[in-house]
Amino acid sequence: MGFLDIRNVTKSYGNVEVLHHVDITVEESEFLVLVGPSGCGKSTLLNMIAGLEAISSGEIAIKGRVVNNVHASKRNIAMVFQSYALYPNMTVGQNMTFGLEMHGVPKPERERALADVAKLLQIDHLVDRKPGQLSGGQRQRVAMGRALVRNPDVFLFDEPLSNLDAKLRVDMRTEIKKLHQKLRTTIVYVTHDQIEAMTLSTRIAVMNKGYVQQLGTPKEIYDTPANIFVATFMGSPAMNILPARVVVEGGRPHARIADAEGVARLLPFSQANLAGWEGREILLGIRPEAITDPEGADRKSANIVPLTNRVSVTEPAGSDTYVTMTLSGKDVIARMRADASVEPGQVFDFAVNMEKAVAFDPQTEERIKA
Amino acid sequence: MAAVAQDTAVSTGRVTRVFIYLVLLLFALFYLLPLYVMGINSVKPLSEITGGNMMALPQVWTLAPWASAWSTAQIGVEPTGLKPYFLNSILMVVPAVAISSIVGALNGYILTKWRFRGDTWVFGLMLFSCFIPFQIVLIPMAVVLGKLGLAGSVPGLILVHVVYGIGFTTLYFRNYYAAFPTELIRAAQIDGAGFFRIFWRILLPVSGPIAVVSVIWQFTNIWNDFLFGASFGGTSQPMTVALNNLVQSSTGVKEYNVHFAGAILAALPTLFVYIVAGRYFVRGLMAGSVKG
Numbered sequence: 055m056g057f058l059d060i061r062n063v064t065k066s067y068g069n070v071e072v073l074h075h076v077d078i079t080v081e082e083s084e085f086l087v088l089v090g091p092s093g094c095g096k097s098t099l100l101n102m103i104a105g106l107e108a109i110s111s112g113e114i115a116i117k118g119r120v121v122n123n124v125h126a127s128k129r130n131i132a133m134v135f136q137s138y139a140l141y142p143n144m145t146v147g148q149n150m151t152f153g154l155e156m157h158g159v160p161k162p163e164r165e166r167a168l169a170d171v172a173k174l175l176q177i178d179h180l181v182d183r184k185p186g187q188l189s190g191g192q193r194q195r196v197a198m199g200r201a202l203v204r205n206p207d208v209f210l211f212d213e214p215l216s217n218l219d220a221k222l223r224v225d226m227r228t229e230i231k232k233l234h235q236k237l238r239t240t241i242v243y244v245t246h247d248q249i250e251a252m253t254l255s256t257r258i259a260v261m262n263k264g265y266v267q268q269l270g271t272p273k274e275i276y277d278t279p280a281n282i283f284v285a286t287f288m289g290s291p292a293m294n295i296l297p298a299r300v301v302v303e304g305g306r307p308h309a310r311i312a313d314a315e316g317v318a319r320l321l322p323f324s325q326a327n328l329a330g331w332e333g334r335e336i337l338l339g340i341r342p343e344a345i346t347d348p349e350g351a352d353r354k355s356a357n358i359v360p361l362t363n364r365v366s367v368t369e370p371a372g373s374d375t376y377v378t379m380t381l382s383g384k385d386v387i388a389r390m391r392a393d394a395s396v397e398p399g400q401v402f403d404f405a406v407n408m409e410k411a412v413a414f415d416p417q418t419e420e421r422i423k424a
Numbered sequence: 425m426a427a428v429a430q431d432t433a434v435s436t437g438r439v440t441r442v443f444i445y446l447v448l449l450l451f452a453l454f455y456l457l458p459l460y461v462m463g464i465n466s467v468k469p470l471s472e473i474t475g476g477n478m479m480a481l482p483q484v485w486t487l488a489p490w491a492s493a494w495s496t497a498q499i500g501v502e503p504t505g506l507k508p509y510f511l512n513s514i515l516m517v518v519p520a521v522a523i524s525s526i527v528g529a530l531n532g533y534i535l536t537k538w539r540f541r542g543d544t545w546v547f548g549l550m551l552f553s554c555f556i557p558f559q560i561v562l563i564p565m566a567v568v569l570g571k572l573g574l575a576g577s578v579p580g581l582i583l584v585h586v587v588y589g590i591g592f593t594t595l596y597f598r599n600y601y602a603a604f605p606t607e608l609i610r611a612a613q614i615d616g617a618g619f620f621r622i623f624w625r626i627l628l629p630v631s632g633p634i635a636v637v638s639v640i641w642q643f644t645n646i647w648n649d650f651l652f653g654a655s656f657g658g659t660s661q662p663m664t665v666a667l668n669n670l671v672q673s674s675t676g677v678k679e680y681n682v683h684f685a686g687a688i689l690a691a692l693p694t695l696f697v698y699i700v701a702g703r704y705f706v707r708g709l710m711a712g713s714v715k716g
Contacts, residue, residue: 106610127616139611143629152625156616200611 057082057240058103058208063112065098065264073098073264075112080208080257083238089251090261091287096244097212099261103242104133104210116207127156132201133210136217138193140185140200147172147181150200157204171202191222198233211243215250227253248288252276260284278412282337282419285412291342291389295414296382298338300331307331309338309413314364314380324357324409328422336422337414342376344407345388347396351405361404368396377402466490466684473680489681493670493689497682500669506686509666513647515578516662517693520585521642527586528593528638529631533623535594536601537609547598553591558651561588569656576658584656585646593638600634601627636704644694663690 056079065073073095080086088096101107103114105126113120121129132153140149150171151164159167172178175195185193194214201209214230215223231254234241245251251258252272260267260275260283268280279285279293286292298309301320307328308320321338328336351358366385367378370392377388377396388404396402413422436444465473466489468482495505535547565584566575574580604627612622653662667690671683698705 104610104614106613126610126614131614133611133614135607135611137605137607139605139607141608141612141626143626152612152617153615156621200615 056080057084057117058242059113059115060099060103061113061115063099063102063114064110065095065102065107066110071110071264073102076266078259078266078269080240080242082240085234085241085243085254085256087243087245087251087255087258088261089245089248089258089287090267092246093263094261095264096246096261100133100210100212100242100244103208104131105129127153130204130207131210132204132206132208133212134197134201134214136213138185138197138214138217140193140196142185145182145184146177146188146196146199149185149196150181150203153200153204167203167205171199174202175199190218191226194218194226198230202237207240209239209241211241211245213245214243216245216247230254248290252288258288260287262287277410278421279339280421282339282414285339285414285421289341291376291387293339293341294345294381294384294386295337295339296384296386297416298336298382298413300328300334300336300413302332309336309411311338311382313362314366319361321359321361321406321408321411322357323411323413328413331413331422335416337416337419339412339414339421340386340406341410342387342389344410345386346405346407347390347394348403348405350391350394352407352409355407355409357408359406359408361406362401363404365396365398365400365402368398379404462684462688466681466688468681470677470679470681489679490685490689492679493682493686497670497679497686498673498676499666500673506663506666506670506689509661509663510689512578512657512660513663513693516581516585516660517643517646520582520589520646521639523582524586524589524593524642525635525638527590528595529597529628529635530623531590531594532597532599532601533627535598536604537606537622537627538619547594550591550594553588554595558588562651562655565652566656575656576660578660580656580658581652581660581662584652585642585649588652589642589645592641596634596638596641597631600631604630633704636701640697640701640705643697647694 058080060076060078060080063073063076064071076099078086088099090096098107102109105121105124109122113122115121116129116131140146141152144152147168151168154164154167168181169178172181175198177192177195177199180188180192180196185196188196197214211230215226218226227250234254243250243254251260252275255272257269257271258275259269262283268275268284270278275284275288279288282295286295296311298311298321301308301310303320303322307323309323311319311321313319345361346352348358348360363379363381365377365379369376369378373392375390375392375394375396377390379386379388390396414420415422461478464481465478467485467487469484469486469488472480472482472484493506495507496503497505499506499509531550535543569575569580569583572580572583574583608626609622612626617625647662648664649662650664650668653665654668657665667686670686
């Protein structure tokens with residue numbers, strides 16, 4: 055039993071089931087991120103934890119207490135909303151202490167809690183202002199402050215950074231991470247941004263169409279995605295997925311693919327246990343950063359395979375250069391060092407790190423377990 | 425493109441502009457003419473009016489018609505002036521406006537933030553009540569008031585006006601609150617505020633503009649109502665009915681100067697409300713209609 059238990063939870067609106075049998079256990083001071091495209095059910099799940107939406111079946115327990123029928127205000131949770139949801143008629147200080155006031159905390163205690171949190175978030179000079187007079191980043195801080203003041207068991211974040219501009223978003227991301235490391239609070243965080251999910255979480259639940267597709271640490275999710283949805287949703291640019299045939303040579307399974315000219319190439323697998331797949335079609339997954347120029351290849355990898363192919367497009371992005379080529383009839387993106395000299399139309403020697411390659415069953419789209 | 429700095433919808437030359445203002449001024453004067461006539465004749469002795477010239481300034485200025493209209497003029501059979509009826513109107517209007525606005529605000533709050541199955545139907549029916557002509561409800565209303573024992577009393581009139589006004593006030597507040605972010609309500613719920621606490625502490629403090637609209641609308645409608653007042657007023661008739669009785673009296677000399685003063689007295693409260701709160705009126709009506 056964990057700190058926050060979601061047991062076999064389902065949500066239906068009428069006859070439509072939008073969330074199917076979700077099972078997640080969150081340990082104390084974990085940072086769980088629910089990530090997925092819009093409409094995947096992540097916000098619904100968060101609202102159910104918060105007590106803003108009823109649970110159709112299953113149980114949610116916080117610290118061992120089943121809260122299905124406990125009102126939102128009595129679950130000892132705090133929530134940060136996407137729009138910050140600051141009360142426009144109250145000052146920052148009143149906003150932050152409103153919850154304490156509603157819970158009957160005496161004024162001196164409220165003042166003390168407010169002072170502590172305001173100092174922690176460096177908003178102590180703003181407590182007498184109204185939300186309308188604050189910038190986006192400041193409002194974000196106040197919204198977090200309002201949650202922190204109550205010292206809840208679980209913090210719920212509903213896409214808290216999506217209303218900020220790109221630069222501020224990165225700053226606030228770091229800020230949230232710092233805060234979590236300092237306070238060791240238990241957090242459930244909803245986002246559609248896979249970079250936020252990767253950077254912030256201790257564990258990620260990738261959701262799609264009301265199902266949890268995979269639950270694991272960021273590294274597990276990134277390196278060993280459970281299926282093609284997870285593989286392509288997490289990571290930018292997305293993982294390259296291309297059809298390949300498994301052939302065994304010298305007792306070792308290889309992926310046979312075709313280069314831009316249609317010539318067959320063999321890429322030896324490292325770990326994938328492909329017994330029984332010999333001669334059959336699979337889908338090969340290679341992340342862009344696993345295809346580089348030979349100098350940029352990972353030196354620790356034991357399975358760097360040279361691959362010569364024609365370059366179709368190059369996209370210098372400053373820090374990296376993205377190179378597009380055709381493999382097995384699909385556009386494949388490689389991520390090169392910025393100063394790799396690649397020209398469109400050129401036939402270039404690539405290096406593929408096959409240690410990082412994964413294979414998927416084309417029928418089920420599940421990863422073939424090593 | 426600095427040349428397009430003054431890019432209004434219609435570009436006008438100096439001559440057309442002068443012409444437009446002249447026309448506007450003319451219409452404004454024409455529009456103010458009745459007020460001028462009323463004002464000027466209410467401070468003249470009656471002989472100057474009957475003598476012929478309604479438009480001329482008074483030769484003798486007097487406030488006697490005002491005093492008479494207020495406290496001594498013959499209303500029906502009693503020489504009470506308009507004073508007691510003015511009080512009746514105030515006693516009726518203030519609670520009726522307050523109750524219908526508060527109930528409308530609560531309705532709007534529920535219909536947008538505590539939605540239930542069939543809420544759009546309920547709202548639709550309330551909207552429908554805005555389009556029911558007064559005359560249709562006269563007889564059923566008389567029956568209901570009689571059964572409640574409120575016939576011919578100020579509380580009875582208050583009830584009539586509250587029931588009739590709720591449709592409008594609900595419409596105003598519902599549309600205003602529909603634009604109010606629901607996340608705020610949810611945040612307050614998590615903070616531990618209940619139904620009424622959210623209403624008083626979160627919603628009402630930001631309802632100023634629409635409350636002004638509701639109050640002005642209700643105040644003018646209820647104050648100016650004649651039909652309900654005449655039908656259900658009984659012994660506590662409102663100002664409008666008394667004014668009618670003053671002006672329509674068929675005995676004695678027609679004291680036009682007193683009539684004018686009485687009519688202005690009857691119009692003063694609504695004028696006052698418009699002047700005090702009018703600038704919020706348009707702002708409130710526009711709220712929510714434009715996104716952002």
